[in-house]
């Protein structure tokens with residue numbers, strides 16, 4: 247067991263009212279590394295603003311499965327932040343950066359998110375566990391479960407997934423589903439084992455299959471668009487909001503002596519990180535604070551944005567580009583870490 251200061255685990259539950267979809271953002275407040283589960287396309291701006299204001303260095307954008315009811319913003323968030331996209335290996339989503347197997351763990355700061363393969367609603371359905379919380383997607387829902395009548399749905403598999411992979415967690419484990427349509431936000435294993443009308447109360451496989459095969463639900467309204475787009479990681483960001491500079495800290499080092507007064511290096515790390523050593527002459531505008539300085543940033547002919555490894559710089563770049571700034575060179579493939587390794591001059 248790692249010795250972790252639990253108070254540094256930050257967790258936010260977000261909601262898309264139109265589709266009843268929950269999105270989960272979590273990060274380590276010390277290292278700032280984080281991830282997001284099931285982001286909805288229509289909420290891209292809101293989610294990015296959260297990520298940005300909270301200073302999250304987004305490492306992973308995860309989908310619990312190939313959704314049929316909404317389009318993911320995994321592709322857009324990946325472009326916006328430099329995060330890697332991930333989902334279950336059976337999803338056959340070729341554009342994903344990471345295909346997760348049962349038991350795989352994604353690290354964010356001092357925490358780990360464990361993938362638990364829970365097929366049944368779809369083949370690729372994956373639940374996730376971290377810090378006493380299960381994110382169950384459409385496998386287990388509050389007093390319900392995902393339907394099994396399309397997209398490789400299989401009630402027998404879903405029964406096995408819920409009873410053998412999820413109900414084995416301790417009673418107090420919190421359950422955060424992919425959806426709710428009745429205003430409920432979370433449950434726990436004990437409550438679902440007791441009160442879930444489909445699979446709780448020691449339900450038998452036979453009765454569960456009978457219930458699932460007789461739900462007689464209409465298809466989701468947007469199933470064709472949603473599935474087609476989700477197999478492609480969703481939509482892409484508009485050009486101009488995508489960083490294509492390929493500019494590195496080594497390039498910056500070469501330019502440093504030649505910078506004009508109207509050109510500025512901006513370090514978007516925290517003040518603590520900045521105070522431990524920064525590029526000589528650079529200005530510290532911590533991620534999440536750039537709106538206060540937007541007119542100053544706009545007034546330069548050119549600004550060079552960097553952070554520690556590139557993820558925060560790319561996120562700030564996207565935010566500023568969305569507000570119409572076009573004078574930014576974003577260093578997103580490296581950062582202060584590489585600068586220090588190269589023994590370039592550091593100011594304190």
Ligand SMILES: [Fe+2]
Nearest residue numbers: 313314384392
């Ligand atoms: Fe679903």
